[in-house]
Amino acid sequence: MVREFELPDVGEGVAEGELVTWLVEEGDKVSEDQSVAEVETDKALVEVPAPVDGTVRELHVEEGEVVPVGTVIISFDEAGEPATEPSAATREESAAADDTESTAAAGEAPERPSEVQTETEAGSTPDDRVFAPPRVRRTARERGIDLSRIDGSGPGGRITAADVQAANGAESAAKQGQPQSQTPGPTAGEEEPGPSESSETGGGGEPAAEPSPETATGSSRSRWSEPPTQGDADRDRTLAAPATRRLAEEEGIDIDAVPAVEERDGETFVTPEAVQEYAEAQKRAQEADREAVEAGERVETAGQVFAEGERERREPYTGVRKRIAEAMVESKYTAPHVTHHDEVDVTALVAARDELKRRAEDRGIRLTYMPFIMKAVVAALKEHPEMNAVIDEANEEIVYRDYYNIGVATATDVGLMVPVVEDADRKSLLQLSSEMNELVQKARDRTISPGELRGSTFTVTNVGGIGGEYATPIINYPEAGILAIGEIKRKPRVVTDDDGAESIEPRSVMTLSLSFDHRLLDGAVGARFTNTVMEYLENPNLLLLE
Incomplete structure (x- = not known):
């Protein structure tokens, strides 16, 4: 099966x-x-x-x-089911059956009557479906050939490369006016006859070509014919000797597409010479096609001041890269973006992370700043639910979500991906760190599942990892906002002690860039959300309450 x-x-x-x-x-x-x-x-x-x-x-x-x-x-x-594709022996028997029927049509008794089968039956395509391998389909598209008009010569009616080549050769020969038969044309000074027609009755005059007694008894009769088009050669049934069929198979030719100049008992009969001439005509047509394509390429590149490929490189615009572009365009032209920038003193956060880093390593977990930031973001989302909302445009409603799935934008070899840490509000610092590290690695290894890349309610992106400070990140639509984290740098800051005295000290400073959907949030809400995030990052002990 x-x-x-x-x-x-x-x-x-x-x-x-x-x-x-x-x-x-x-x-x-x-x-x-x-x-x-x-x-x-x-x-x-x-x-x-x-x-x-x-x-x-x-x-x-x-x-x-x-x-x-x-x-x-x-x-x-x-497994356990026999293959359904006919074997080579079966196909040979089918061809032999066709030849047997051809012999019977000529007035001779078939040698194996039980195997008589028309070629139309052997090559029919069920349910009007076109069966062809991808390479054959691609060739047909490139040459403008309609596969539905081709009778496949392969097993089960499958269209082969030879079938497409035959169709292309016939069309090219017809367009170029090249005869596809090896039958000699008229010599100089002779009038070229038109296609002959047969008639059984006079109809008041002489028929154009009346079958002779020799033809009726099965002998061949030559006739002139114009170079047929593909439609002329698209026959349901062709008479040919077994040796002729083998020659067509060796040349990769669909015998039903070979123009015929002989008949037997009123039916088309193909000779070995006709098959050979058709194969040669195909090769000439294909060579002409290649030369035309090459000539076209030369014309297209003639205006270049440098050789093709010397200073340019082209890659398919597909897959992840294309989807990223589509998402960016959808977000930018659907949600009016506003970006709010600020700086936060994270000196205490740097100290807390340094202290916890060793303990995390003892448990096999690499602790970065991102889990702290995720905790601070979740706390701010709870205080400002508008930032965790989404617009349901179909129903014209604002949906406020009471779950917190944080997307972490990750740079990969194929573009930006956003793995999602679900229910971040229910996980500890080390749980967030472990799960995030695993998802980020899977994204970079391209082993992440689609389910791990969807469902986020808010996204955080780290532009500081490559030395950036500020950014204008594009919202991961349809979310309401995205927070970009800049590089932590040592900067001079005015510090006030408990007695109110001020001094300038070097401090660890992180930059924040919050982009949000101005349809959902006003600037004041965006600023207050950022201030809440800053409060938790300046005082990491507050995260213990979350």
């Missing part, structure tokens, strides 16, 4: 994916849940598991191809 497997919906809002790597090949045996491919969606790189135990029958998609969710990407022969 053949099991077709479609690209699954691997995450909310994911409509398509790029097949990055096949982990199996056709003919490989696989077990259920074994990874067979890596697919890059607009959110992550995920591994696609096999749904059954069995053997890989066919890979329907090529590496690098972007396909919509629901597209069949691979098919399997399930």
Whole structure:
């Protein structure tokens, strides 16, 4: 039994994916849940598991191809079920049956009547579906060929590369006015005859070409014909000797597409010479196509002042990079952004982190400043629920969320990702640190799941990791705000002691940049939210209360 497997919906809002790597090949045996491919969606790189135990029958998609969710990407022969594809012997028997029927049509008794089968039946395509490998589909698209108009010569009606080449050769020859038959044309001074027509009745005059007795008994009769178009050669049935069929197969030719100059008992009969001439015409047409393409490329690049590729490099605009761009555009042009900047003295926070860092390392946890910042943000969100809200545009409502899922913007090799730490308000400092470190590493390794990249209610991004101070971060829409953390630097600050005396001291200072949706929040709310975050960062002991 053949099991077709479609690209699954691997995450909310994911409509398509790029097949990055096949982990199996056709003919490989696989077990259920074994990874067979890596697919890059607009959110992550995920591994696609096999749904059954069995053997890989066919890979329907090529590496690098972007396909919509629901597209069949691979098919399997399930374990314990026989493969359904006809064997070479079966195909040979089918061809022999066609030849037997051809012989019977000429008035001779078939040698194996039980195997008589028309080629139309052997090559029919069920349910009007077009079966063709990705490479063949791509070639057809490039050459403007409609696959639905081609009768596949492969098993089960599958369209092969030879079928597409035949269609392309016929169309090219027709456009260029090249004859596809090796039958000699008229010599100089002779009038070229038009296509002959046959008639059984006179109709008041001489028929254009009346079948001779020799033709009726099965002998061949040559005739002139104009170079046929693809429609002329698109036959349901072709008579040919077994040797001729083998020649067509060797040349990669669809015998039904070969123009014929002979008939037997009123039906098209193809000779070895016609197959050979058609193959040569195809090669000439393909060569002409290549020359035309190359000429077009030369024209396109003629205006360049440098060789192609010398100072430019092109990459596909797909996957995560494309999704990031779409999200940025949606956010920037949907939510009116306002960015509020400030500085906070985090000298006490630096001391607290240095003290706790060793204890965290004893537990195998790397403690950064981010868990402290997440704690401070959650505390501020509780005091200013507008910043944890979202606009439901469909219902024209503001939704205030009483859960706190903090997204941590992470730079990866393929662009920015935002792993989400869920229920940050219910986790300790070390829990937040451990979970965040794990998610960030998974994002950078491209092993993170789509579910771990969605559902955030507020996002924090660290621009200080690469030396930045201030930024104007774009909101992770549809959230209401995003907080950018700058680098902690030693700066001179005026410090007032308990007696009111002032002095200038070097202090550890962090910059904050809060972007928020001005539809939801006014500037005053954004400033008060930032002040609350600063209060907790200046006095990290307050975080113990959270």
